[in-house]
Amino acid sequence: MSNEIVCPVDRTMNLINKKWSIQIIRDLFFGKKHFKEFKEGKDISNKVLSSCLTDLEENGIIEKKVLNTKPVSTEYSLTEYGKSMNRIIYELAMFTLNDEKDRVYSDKTKEQLKKDFKQTLEIDD
Incomplete structure:
Protein backbone atom coordinates (compact mmCIF):
# COMPACT_ATOMS: atom_id res chain seq x y z
CA MET A 1 0.00 0.00 0.00
CA SER A 2 1.31 3.45 -0.86
CA ASN A 3 1.68 6.38 1.52
CA GLU A 4 -1.55 7.82 0.10
CA ILE A 5 -3.97 8.94 2.80
CA VAL A 6 -7.20 7.02 2.26
CA CYS A 7 -9.24 7.77 5.39
CA PRO A 8 -11.45 10.86 4.93
CA VAL A 9 -10.81 11.94 8.54
CA ASP A 10 -7.05 11.78 7.93
CA ARG A 11 -7.43 13.77 4.71
CA THR A 12 -9.41 16.49 6.51
CA MET A 13 -6.95 16.58 9.39
CA ASN A 14 -4.14 16.93 6.86
CA LEU A 15 -5.82 20.14 5.63
CA ILE A 16 -6.20 21.70 9.07
CA ASN A 17 -3.54 20.09 11.25
CA LYS A 18 -1.24 23.08 11.26
CA LYS A 19 -1.27 24.89 14.58
CA TRP A 20 -3.67 27.87 14.55
CA SER A 21 -5.55 26.73 11.43
CA ILE A 22 -8.83 26.00 13.21
CA GLN A 23 -8.63 29.26 15.19
CA ILE A 24 -8.04 31.26 12.00
CA ILE A 25 -10.95 29.55 10.26
CA ARG A 26 -13.14 30.27 13.31
CA ASP A 27 -11.99 33.90 13.31
CA LEU A 28 -12.90 34.25 9.64
CA PHE A 29 -16.40 32.97 10.35
CA PHE A 30 -16.66 35.55 13.14
CA GLY A 31 -15.68 38.43 10.85
CA LYS A 32 -11.93 38.85 11.16
CA LYS A 33 -10.27 39.59 7.82
CA HIS A 34 -6.87 41.14 8.42
CA PHE A 35 -3.50 39.77 9.49
CA LYS A 36 -3.32 41.85 12.67
CA GLU A 37 -6.85 40.74 13.66
CA PHE A 38 -5.78 37.09 13.57
CA LYS A 39 -2.98 37.90 16.02
CA GLU A 40 -5.30 39.46 18.60
CA GLY A 41 -5.27 37.45 21.82
CA LYS A 42 -2.91 34.82 20.45
CA ASP A 43 0.75 34.18 21.12
CA ILE A 44 1.61 33.67 17.47
CA SER A 45 4.56 35.07 15.55
CA ASN A 46 4.18 36.87 12.24
CA LYS A 47 6.17 34.09 10.54
CA VAL A 48 3.94 31.30 11.89
CA LEU A 49 0.73 33.20 11.09
CA SER A 50 1.93 33.99 7.58
CA SER A 51 2.86 30.35 7.01
CA CYS A 52 -0.53 29.17 8.28
CA LEU A 53 -2.43 31.63 6.08
CA THR A 54 -0.38 30.55 3.06
CA ASP A 55 -1.09 26.89 3.81
CA LEU A 56 -4.84 27.52 4.14
CA GLU A 57 -4.79 29.48 0.89
CA GLU A 58 -2.85 26.76 -0.96
CA ASN A 59 -5.39 24.18 0.24
CA GLY A 60 -8.29 26.25 -1.08
CA ILE A 61 -9.81 27.00 2.34
CA ILE A 62 -9.21 30.76 2.27
CA GLU A 63 -8.49 33.36 -0.35
CA LYS A 64 -6.29 36.42 -0.11
CA LYS A 65 -7.26 39.71 -1.68
CA VAL A 66 -4.81 42.59 -1.94
CA LEU A 67 -6.75 45.84 -1.82
CA ASN A 68 -5.76 48.82 -3.90
CA THR A 69 -5.57 51.20 -0.95
CA LYS A 70 -2.93 53.49 0.50
CA PRO A 71 -1.25 51.88 2.32
CA VAL A 72 -1.86 48.57 0.58
CA SER A 73 -4.10 46.32 2.65
CA THR A 74 -4.79 42.60 2.49
CA GLU A 75 -8.03 40.84 3.36
CA TYR A 76 -8.63 37.15 3.82
CA SER A 77 -11.93 35.36 3.39
CA LEU A 78 -13.24 31.82 3.38
CA THR A 79 -13.79 30.14 0.04
CA GLU A 80 -16.97 28.12 -0.47
CA TYR A 81 -14.85 25.09 0.39
CA GLY A 82 -13.73 26.81 3.60
CA LYS A 83 -17.30 27.81 4.46
CA SER A 84 -18.25 24.13 4.27
Whole structure:
Protein backbone atom coordinates (compact mmCIF):
# COMPACT_ATOMS: atom_id res chain seq x y z
CA MET A 1 0.00 0.00 0.00
CA SER A 2 1.31 3.45 -0.86
CA ASN A 3 1.68 6.38 1.52
CA GLU A 4 -1.55 7.82 0.10
CA ILE A 5 -3.97 8.94 2.80
CA VAL A 6 -7.20 7.02 2.26
CA CYS A 7 -9.24 7.77 5.39
CA PRO A 8 -11.45 10.86 4.93
CA VAL A 9 -10.81 11.94 8.54
CA ASP A 10 -7.05 11.78 7.93
CA ARG A 11 -7.43 13.77 4.71
CA THR A 12 -9.41 16.49 6.51
CA MET A 13 -6.95 16.58 9.39
CA ASN A 14 -4.14 16.93 6.86
CA LEU A 15 -5.82 20.14 5.63
CA ILE A 16 -6.20 21.70 9.07
CA ASN A 17 -3.54 20.09 11.25
CA LYS A 18 -1.24 23.08 11.26
CA LYS A 19 -1.27 24.89 14.58
CA TRP A 20 -3.67 27.87 14.55
CA SER A 21 -5.55 26.73 11.43
CA ILE A 22 -8.83 26.00 13.21
CA GLN A 23 -8.63 29.26 15.19
CA ILE A 24 -8.04 31.26 12.00
CA ILE A 25 -10.95 29.55 10.26
CA ARG A 26 -13.14 30.27 13.31
CA ASP A 27 -11.99 33.90 13.31
CA LEU A 28 -12.90 34.25 9.64
CA PHE A 29 -16.40 32.97 10.35
CA PHE A 30 -16.66 35.55 13.14
CA GLY A 31 -15.68 38.43 10.85
CA LYS A 32 -11.93 38.85 11.16
CA LYS A 33 -10.27 39.59 7.82
CA HIS A 34 -6.87 41.14 8.42
CA PHE A 35 -3.50 39.77 9.49
CA LYS A 36 -3.32 41.85 12.67
CA GLU A 37 -6.85 40.74 13.66
CA PHE A 38 -5.78 37.09 13.57
CA LYS A 39 -2.98 37.90 16.02
CA GLU A 40 -5.30 39.46 18.60
CA GLY A 41 -5.27 37.45 21.82
CA LYS A 42 -2.91 34.82 20.45
CA ASP A 43 0.75 34.18 21.12
CA ILE A 44 1.61 33.67 17.47
CA SER A 45 4.56 35.07 15.55
CA ASN A 46 4.18 36.87 12.24
CA LYS A 47 6.17 34.09 10.54
CA VAL A 48 3.94 31.30 11.89
CA LEU A 49 0.73 33.20 11.09
CA SER A 50 1.93 33.99 7.58
CA SER A 51 2.86 30.35 7.01
CA CYS A 52 -0.53 29.17 8.28
CA LEU A 53 -2.43 31.63 6.08
CA THR A 54 -0.38 30.55 3.06
CA ASP A 55 -1.09 26.89 3.81
CA LEU A 56 -4.84 27.52 4.14
CA GLU A 57 -4.79 29.48 0.89
CA GLU A 58 -2.85 26.76 -0.96
CA ASN A 59 -5.39 24.18 0.24
CA GLY A 60 -8.29 26.25 -1.08
CA ILE A 61 -9.81 27.00 2.34
CA ILE A 62 -9.21 30.76 2.27
CA GLU A 63 -8.49 33.36 -0.35
CA LYS A 64 -6.29 36.42 -0.11
CA LYS A 65 -7.26 39.71 -1.68
CA VAL A 66 -4.81 42.59 -1.94
CA LEU A 67 -6.75 45.84 -1.82
CA ASN A 68 -5.76 48.82 -3.90
CA THR A 69 -5.57 51.20 -0.95
CA LYS A 70 -2.93 53.49 0.50
CA PRO A 71 -1.25 51.88 2.32
CA VAL A 72 -1.86 48.57 0.58
CA SER A 73 -4.10 46.32 2.65
CA THR A 74 -4.79 42.60 2.49
CA GLU A 75 -8.03 40.84 3.36
CA TYR A 76 -8.63 37.15 3.82
CA SER A 77 -11.93 35.36 3.39
CA LEU A 78 -13.24 31.82 3.38
CA THR A 79 -13.79 30.14 0.04
CA GLU A 80 -16.97 28.12 -0.47
CA TYR A 81 -14.85 25.09 0.39
CA GLY A 82 -13.73 26.81 3.60
CA LYS A 83 -17.30 27.81 4.46
CA SER A 84 -18.25 24.13 4.27
CA MET A 85 -16.20 23.66 7.44
CA ASN A 86 -18.90 25.46 9.45
CA ARG A 87 -20.23 22.22 10.94
CA ILE A 88 -16.73 21.11 11.99
CA ILE A 89 -16.14 24.37 13.87
CA TYR A 90 -19.62 24.18 15.38
CA GLU A 91 -19.19 20.61 16.61
CA LEU A 92 -15.80 21.44 18.15
CA ALA A 93 -17.44 24.25 20.11
CA MET A 94 -20.40 22.07 21.12
CA PHE A 95 -18.04 19.35 22.34
CA THR A 96 -16.94 21.68 25.15
CA LEU A 97 -20.22 23.53 25.66
CA ASN A 98 -22.16 20.28 26.06
CA ASP A 99 -19.65 18.84 28.55
CA GLU A 100 -21.44 18.50 31.88
CA LYS A 101 -18.10 18.61 33.73
CA ASP A 102 -17.01 21.88 32.12
CA ARG A 103 -17.08 24.65 34.71
CA VAL A 104 -15.34 27.37 32.70
CA TYR A 105 -18.66 28.80 31.53
CA SER A 106 -21.86 29.41 33.46
CA ASP A 107 -24.99 27.71 32.11
CA LYS A 108 -26.24 31.08 30.89
CA THR A 109 -22.96 31.78 29.06
CA LYS A 110 -22.97 28.29 27.54
CA GLU A 111 -26.45 28.84 26.13
CA GLN A 112 -25.46 32.23 24.69
CA LEU A 113 -22.31 30.78 23.12
CA LYS A 114 -24.31 27.93 21.60
CA LYS A 115 -26.73 30.45 20.12
CA ASP A 116 -23.90 32.67 18.83
CA PHE A 117 -22.04 29.79 17.18
CA LYS A 118 -25.21 28.40 15.64
CA GLN A 119 -26.18 31.77 14.18
CA THR A 120 -22.72 32.84 13.02
CA LEU A 121 -21.90 29.48 11.47
CA GLU A 122 -25.37 29.27 9.90
CA ILE A 123 -26.17 25.86 11.38
CA ASP A 124 -29.59 24.47 10.54
CA ASP A 125 -31.00 21.64 12.61
